[in-house]
Amino acid sequence: MKSVKVGLLGLGTIGTGVAKILTRKQEMIERAVGKKIELVKICDRNTSNDRGLGLPEGMLTDNVAEIMDDPEISIVVELIGGTTVARDFVLMALDKGKNVVTANKALIAKCGEELFEKAREKGVTIGFEASVGGGIPVLASIQTSLQANRIESIQAICNGTCNFILSEMESKNAPYADALKEAQRLGFAEANPTLDVDGSDSTQKLAILAQLAFGVKVDWQTIPRVGVDVVDAIDVTFARELGRKIRLLAIAERAEKGLVLKVAPTLVPENSNLAMVTNAFNAIRIVGDSVGPVFYQGWGAGQDPTASAVCSDVIDCALGRTKITFDSLRLWSDEREGVPILDAKEITSRAYIRFNVEDRPGVLAEISAALGKRGVSIAAMLQHPKENMDDKLVTIILMTYEAPAAALQEALDELATIPYIGKPVCLAVRD
């Protein structure tokens, strides 16, 4: 039987994990799935170090042509990251009639339409399971196992860094900055964590989930987004008093008139599955109209879990399953039936709002009047006694009932004109 030959672009953390599985478990995989899958070439700028893999002479190269021009290589695994070189190389591989497997959520979220169109034109496929949820097989589930369902909603904790930070703030009453430092110390956060903590990474993943589950093509930058960097230790405390925990949720859910997409730190009930997700774990809760809620949890990042997902894509591709799924779903094409996306203003939802206000009579009355006259009802209000009587500011938090986002925004806009009420922090609430 002919083996399936694989070329790997990028020998960083994930690339090394993939190379480890494909070389060390080659026989195990062959026995399990009845097909020999061979990693034959790895391209990386740094060829002086084989990351302890003990690669055979000549397998590691810095010349991408050795992969692109090898007609024997039918699968190219892209683990370079980013949307510049990675995009060029993926397009090049597709153009040469090679199937692509990638873990690159930024690339898929930004260039999905271009790449999938090119793949269809060339009769090849793109596997991207590892781009969302690391080792959790959630994209496969949506693309295959849940096909008899109309998906109603997806709630995803899909950034391990942020979940670690929130867990740390929760368990140690730590301020945000300390929790972030601890995440960096343990290697859960990058030196520059901006794309994680401002919610960008989660939003890119949401854009991918939304294409798969709801057929929408959405520029991830247009999705309303709040990062964990606005969460203060006091929010964690107040959430606890409200019987809730804060999780950074990427949400896609059908409302009456269309699809709600948003990423925000969200107060979820403390006994819910999502609240139980601690540390750097990821989790996804999908509700289908037939299956009901299905909940997945696992490591969303890290060398081995992500490599597990990449290699499952390589196996699927080698066996021909990817081709069937790819052809049937027509992802990022105009043939898909998309759900209309609601404008942020059209959404109705609950909210948690933290105000820092000057401690003076009448402030609470002004806040509640601004909300009340627009029909925004208050479900809970908390204010703690000042610890230091010299403080000029006090913190007031409100949790609203379901209300139109537009009405809430109007109220906040009005309050923004009052000089002794500071700019509020708004988080989401889900029951």
Added chain:
Amino acid sequence: MKSVKVGLLGLGTIGTGVAKILTRKQEMIERAVGKKIELVKICDRNTSNDRGLGLPEGMLTDNVAEIMDDPEISIVVELIGGTTVARDFVLMALDKGKNVVTANKALIAKCGEELFEKAREKGVTIGFEASVGGGIPVLASIQTSLQANRIESIQAICNGTCNFILSEMESKNAPYADALKEAQRLGFAEANPTLDVDGSDSTQKLAILAQLAFGVKVDWQTIPRVGVDVVDAIDVTFARELGRKIRLLAIAERAEKGLVLKVAPTLVPENSNLAMVTNAFNAIRIVGDSVGPVFYQGWGAGQDPTASAVCSDVIDCALGRTKITFDSLRLWSDEREGVPILDAKEITSRAYIRFNVEDRPGVLAEISAALGKRGVSIAAMLQHPKENMDDKLVTIILMTYEAPAAALQEALDELATIPYIGKPVCLAVRD
């Protein structure tokens, strides 16, 4: 494009759910996967009632030949249940070159080898996602998404009836009999619940999981099995004192020398994912050597969730994915590499043991001596003061550290010879 034609055997609860999806969502599925899938014939003994489906004239028949002899029907869905008529009809369908989809765990667990061999001989496939975990796509995960992993362990809550009973005992301090009655009243338990509460159903599912994940062909009746029917309200109370909850776990895990298979009510840490699974939910925790732990939760039974899984198999089959997976995995064949199964006596594990003993001096000493001299260490011991001083019996519970099952059994055999120590109840413990 030619449509794929489906025949359905059995119009009970699940059958009605499947017919509902295939008829009412036919267009949605066609748009989503690009293939028309048509339910053309349903066979049931009772043709006087179409279960509110509004079936076209002639679709419902009591003559199975109308399905078996129709060369246009390429997929037969078996939802009769049991291992007699169902087995005959599945063999007949395979013999006629038709692909089979079934939710029948008893059939797959008992006749897997025979059925899969026949399917291979005829070049057709068997889909059985719905046989374990209802709507949770756990079999698909093991068969495809986790293929780059050596599976280390599976722990499954795969019987909703038992989980409901345990949850009910937990939340209401209810005795077993009351919890069972409540399960029956709500339709979670059958009038004759034996196969659920004695662990048979979970054990059949474990046999299927063990074949998929570890390649073993095992007669489910040889797997050590304890049902929830031995659990007393006092066990739930004691478990709580030990910081644990009781869940009926089907366990398959690699030990040093082979595979441990068992089904037993198991004390799990109260903050673990499995402990959080309440009500009639199912959940499966799989640990792979690369992916780490992956946890799935969802409805394990019920009309719509199970029908969701059946229909995903029908779609997979219609698209040709099942054929690829089926051919590559060679399930229930001698080509699979199986892990040796450990004899119950070779297992090392922790245990929870409840003794009912006469309240007399020296009893605890005898129990602890019997265990101690065989190297079985006690991690916790609990005895509550008698509520009624007239009671002649007291309850003592022990939780051991890891110990060889053989040593524990010897100790229990010795204690069984002492007339004032009653036969103990042994549950499993997992950390």
